[in-house]
Amino acid sequence: MKLNRRHFLGASAATGLAGLSGLPLRAQANTLNVTAYGGVWEQAIRDCFVAPFEAKTGATATVSLGGPAQWLAQVEANPENPPLDVLIMTPDLAVIAAEGDLMDEFTVEKLPNLADIPQEFTDACLGKGTYFDYGVGGITYNKQYVSEPPKGFAEFVERVSNGEFIASVPSISYGPTPVFFLWAMNNALGGTVDNVDPFFEAMAKMKDNLVFWAGPNDFFNHLASGEADLGIYFDGRTWNHVDEGVNWIDFINPEEGGAMTTVAVQKPKHASDLAWDYINEMLDPANQSKFADILNYGVTNKKVQYSEKLAARVPAMSDALLPPYAEIARVRNGWVDRWNREIGM
Amino acid sequence: MSLHAFAARHRRSLLLAPALIFLAVFFVMPLFDNSLRSFTAEEGGFTLARYAAFLTDRFYLGVIVETVVLSAAVAAISVVIAYPVAYVLVRKSGRFSGAIIFMLIAPLLTSIIMRTFGWQVLFARRGLVNQWLVQDLGLLDAPLRWLNTPGLAIAALVHVLVPFAVLSIASVLQGVDRRLEEGALMLGASRWRAFREVTLPLTMDGIGTGAILVFMIANGSFVTLVLLGGGFQTLPLLIYQQFNTTRDFALASTMSTILLVIAVGCLWLQLRLVRRQGV
Numbered sequence: 001m002k003l004n005r006r007h008f009l010g011a012s013a014a015t016g017l018a019g020l021s022g023l024p025l026r027a028q029a030n031t032l033n034v035t036a037y038g039g040v041w042e043q044a045i046r047d048c049f050v051a052p053f054e055a056k057t058g059a060t061a062t063v064s065l066g067g068p069a070q071w072l073a074q075v076e077a078n079p080e081n082p083p084l085d086v087l088i089m090t091p092d093l094a095v096i097a098a099e100g101d102l103m104d105e106f107t108v109e110k111l112p113n114l115a116d117i118p119q120e121f122t123d124a125c126l127g128k129g130t131y132f133d134y135g136v137g138g139i140t141y142n143k144q145y146v147s148e149p150p151k152g153f154a155e156f157v158e159r160v161s162n163g164e165f166i167a168s169v170p171s172i173s174y175g176p177t178p179v180f181f182l183w184a185m186n187n188a189l190g191g192t193v194d195n196v197d198p199f200f201e202a203m204a205k206m207k208d209n210l211v212f213w214a215g216p217n218d219f220f221n222h223l224a225s226g227e228a229d230l231g232i233y234f235d236g237r238t239w240n241h242v243d244e245g246v247n248w249i250d251f252i253n254p255e256e257g258g259a260m261t262t263v264a265v266q267k268p269k270h271a272s273d274l275a276w277d278y279i280n281e282m283l284d285p286a287n288q289s290k291f292a293d294i295l296n297y298g299v300t301n302k303k304v305q306y307s308e309k310l311a312a313r314v315p316a317m318s319d320a321l322l323p324p325y326a327e328i329a330r331v332r333n334g335w336v337d338r339w340n341r342e343i344g345m
Numbered sequence: 346m347s348l349h350a351f352a353a354r355h356r357r358s359l360l361l362a363p364a365l366i367f368l369a370v371f372f373v374m375p376l377f378d379n380s381l382r383s384f385t386a387e388e389g390g391f392t393l394a395r396y397a398a399f400l401t402d403r404f405y406l407g408v409i410v411e412t413v414v415l416s417a418a419v420a421a422i423s424v425v426i427a428y429p430v431a432y433v434l435v436r437k438s439g440r441f442s443g444a445i446i447f448m449l450i451a452p453l454l455t456s457i458i459m460r461t462f463g464w465q466v467l468f469a470r471r472g473l474v475n476q477w478l479v480q481d482l483g484l485l486d487a488p489l490r491w492l493n494t495p496g497l498a499i500a501a502l503v504h505v506l507v508p509f510a511v512l513s514i515a516s517v518l519q520g521v522d523r524r525l526e527e528g529a530l531m532l533g534a535s536r537w538r539a540f541r542e543v544t545l546p547l548t549m550d551g552i553g554t555g556a557i558l559v560f561m562i563a564n565g566s567f568v569t570l571v572l573l574g575g576g577f578q579t580l581p582l583l584i585y586q587q588f589n590t591t592r593d594f595a596l597a598s599t600m601s602t603i604l605l606v607i608a609v610g611c612l613w614l615q616l617r618l619v620r621r622q623g624v
Contacts, residue, residue, distance in 0.1 A: 069589055096592065166470060173571060173582060175589045211493050214571040221462055226471020227492055333591045340586075341404050344578055 030059040032274045034086040038065045040240070040295065048291040053278045061278060068093045069175065075102055075268045082268040085275040086282075090176060091124060091131070091325040092332065094264035098128035103266045106130055110276045113283035116301045118317070121262070124325060129266035132282050135297045136258040136320045137180035140238045141230035142223050144248045149230060152255035153188035156230075161205040168222035168231030171212035172339045178332045179323050180259040181232050182339070188256035193327045196335055203343055223249065234261060236297035239313050243296070253315050260320035262300075376605065383598035395599040412564060412579040413607065419502045420510075420560040424552055426503065427510035431551075434511065435518045449508045457505060461572045464501045468492055493574040501569050506562055510555035517551025518544075553618040557611050564608060580604045 032053075036045040042065060050061045064071070068089045075082045079102055089097065097103050105127055108115045114122065114130060121131035139156060141149045146165065150156040160167045170177040186192075186199035203210075211228050213219040216237055222228040224246075235258075238251040265282055267275045281287055288299035293307055298314040306314055352359060386392035399405045434445050452460065467473050468491035475488035491497050521544060529539040567581040580600050587597035 067589075069592065072592075073588075073594075093592075171571075171574075172590060173586050178590065212574060218572060221465050222469075225466045225469035227465065227469035333593060336586065336591050340578065340583070344576055 030057075030274070032059060032061040032085045032272055032278055033083065034061050034063055034275075034278060035071050035084055035088045036063050036065055037067070037088070044291050044294040048287045048294070049278065049281050052284070052287055053281045056281070057274060057277050059274050059277075067175075072097055072102075076100070079268070080270055082271050084268065085271040086278055087266045087268065089129065089264040089266055091262050091264055091323070092179060092329050094125045094129045094266055095326050095329050097266060097268075098126035102268055103128035104269050104271075106267075106279075111280045111283060113280050113285070113301065116285065116303050117283055118300065118302065120322065121300055124262075124322065125264050125266065126326075129264045130283070131262040131300050132265050132288065133263040133291065133295070133297050133299050134317070134320070135234045135236040135261045136253050136315050137176075137184055137232060137234055137261050138254050138258040139230055139252045140219075140223070140233035141250060141252070142228075142248055143250050145226075145229045149250070149252055151252065153185045154256070156254070157185070157189070157202040157206060160209050161202075163209055165229040166209050166211065166227065167206065168211050168213050168219050168228035170219075170232060171214050172336055172343070173214055176261060178335050179325065179328055180234075180261045182335055183323050183328055184254075184257075184259035184321070185232075187259075187321065188254060193324060193331060196338070200338065200342055207343070235313065235315065236295055239296035253319060257319065257321040258315075260317070260322045262322075379598050380602045380605070382595055383602050385595070387595075395595060396603075399596075399599055399603070408578050408580060408583060409603065409607075411577055412581075412604070415499070415502075415577055415579060416560045416563040419499055419506060419563040420556040422499065422503050423507045423510040423559045424514070424556050427507050427514055427555060428548075428552070430507075431511045431514035431518055434515050449511055452504070453508060457568050458572070460505065461501060461569050464497065464504075464573060465492060468497055493576060495576055498570060498573045498577060501573050502563055502566060505566075505569060506559045509558050509562065513555030513558055514548060514551040517548050517554070521547045550618070553615060557615040561608050561611055564604065564611075 034045070034050065036042040042063060045063060050063065053059070053061055064084060068087070071084055071087050072089070072093050074084060075087065075097070087097070087103075094103075106114055106122055106125075106129060117130050117132075122129070124131065139150060150159055156167070159165055170181050172178070182196065182199055183193070185202065186196045189198035189202055191198035211222055213222055213231070216234070219231055219233050220237075220241060222231065233251070235251050235253065238249055241249050265279055267279060283301055285301040285303040285305075288301045289304045289306070292299045292304065292310055292314070296310065296313060298317070300317075383395055384391055384393070386394070430445075430449075434442055434449075438445050465472075469475070470488045470490060470492075472491075474491065475485075478485045479488050525547070526539050526543050529543045530536070534542070565581055566579075567585060570577055570579060570582055571585070580603065584597045584600045584604070587593045587600070
């Protein structure tokens with residue numbers, strides 16, 4: 001017999017399972033395994049979606065923490081019996097998962113609240129998912145050192161290049177960077193998905209005055225420690241810092257339009273049908289409104305009424321640019337390779 | 346043969362079995378599967394194309410060289426710092442040896458992320474060090490840009506890894522018969538010559554073990570480099586990127602296998618050194 005990866009994995013799994021005999025392979029039928037990012041996200045997911053789901057269905061939802069790349073890999077490894085029932089995904093991975101025929105189709109019959117979600121958000125997931133939450137990538141700055149912040153990406157590039165500011169920008173190791181930074185800035189500077197020269201030329205001009213952040217907390221440290229004066233960050237995370245008492249930080253949605261950074265929800269094929277009930281709760285206007293209040297991000301149900309504080313912070317969907325995720329997915333690896341060779345970090 | 350007799354005859358193997366099974370299932374098999382992925386073509390079948398592409402690309406060759414050079418530099422600096430500390434610990438510390446060992450190990454009890462953020466806070470443009478140099482001492486007109494420089498990234502790695510080198514050297518130094526050094530001194534050698542020609546050669550095994558241990562950990566280090574940058578592009582950073590950004594798992598597996606080969610090569614080197622020393 002020829003040994004290939006499938007045989008090998010099967011043998012490995014069998015060996016592992018031999019030691020786990022007696023344990024259930026999947027959770028019980030009335031238990032759903034849903035996903036969440038850690039920290040405040042997890043609590044918001046539990047309070048806003050898990051609690052009403054459990055109250056209405058009598059089922060139980062367990063929350064798996066992690067990130068979309070890991071969750072998608074878990075589903076890809078076992079598509080016939082996925083270990084997760086509901087995935088929270090970045091938009092580009094949502095497209096990859098949909099194209100891989102790993103996810104179920106979203107319809108109003110299965111999800112009545114889907115009727116109030118803009119159709120373009122479901123279309124962006126190729127009909128196999130939809131966006132339920134969005135933020136905008138823009139300019140976050142330290143008010144103590146930046147009295148007149150750049151109004152847009154072009155001004156940002158010019159003033160950082162001139163040495164007026166030290167800027168903290170996301171490194172390429174951070175998953176969303178190709179879209180919310182590279183695409184958004186390139187688009188603002190006149191580039192296209194097939195021509196990212198404007199972005200790389202701008203980075204070359206700014207390079208002496210840049211530091212790179214590897215994760216959102218890292219960015220905040222750069223600003224708090226005084227390493228950087230401003231940088232490219234998210235609106236919701238900025239407002240979270242403000243609500244925690246950080247009074248020296250502020251955010252600007254670039255005049256060219258920041259990239260709408262969305263969070264998609266998807267249901268893997270062969271996952272429990274209870275997932276539809278849970279996802280419907282995620283799309284419910286009252287639940288989304290509560291979720292937005294906790295996280296300071298916009299939500300996608302058209303019936304949501306924001307609180308006064310949030311209404312002033314959340315940009316209208318029309319003020320943010322919805323990146324062409326499917327097109328970007330086609331060229332993204334080339335962008336990353338070019339970044340590695342020309343920029344490094 | 347009765348069960349009792351079988352157990353008695355194979356007692357050693359049976360005691361080893363849980364550890365071996367654990368390692369086989371959770372370490373060897375995943376590693377093997379990972380390597381297999383790098384040799385599997387997209388349409389199935391065996392391929393060396395990824396290795397050929399990787400090892401003939403100047404950029405990726407540069408990444409391999411940078412990974413090895415960075416690790417070697419960290420190992421060399423760590424050993425130079427660790428030897429005097431180990432010497433004091435073994436020969437001079439007396440009743441304070443416990444306290445010194447605790448101080449050495451204590452930093453390892455703190456999260457590496459917290460320690461790395463500490464470097465950021467200390468060496469930021471408006472951080473404590475620049476504040477001393479510019480405002481308090483007036484030694485500089487403008488703050489220095491320490492972060493994202495190779496020097497600071499190496500310093501942070503050395504800070505994390507020096508205890509491993511100290512403990513490796515100290516354990517060997519402990520076993521050196523002091524009468525040999527005393528004999529050299531009695532025969533007219535200076536302290537420096539006695540150290541250079543007697544103590545140092547006898548502790549080469551500890552130096553080698555410490556250096557290789559530090560080298561291998563630095564080889565796979567990720568958090569410090571991703572947070573402090575330093576402009577380094579190393580294999581662990583690119584591997585993470587393939588999983589997190591591009592989802593090119595096959596390329597990640599190729600890089601992982603190359604990193605593994607470098608690590609195994611180091612282990613082989615260590616074994617050769619140890620055998621040559623006759624330890």
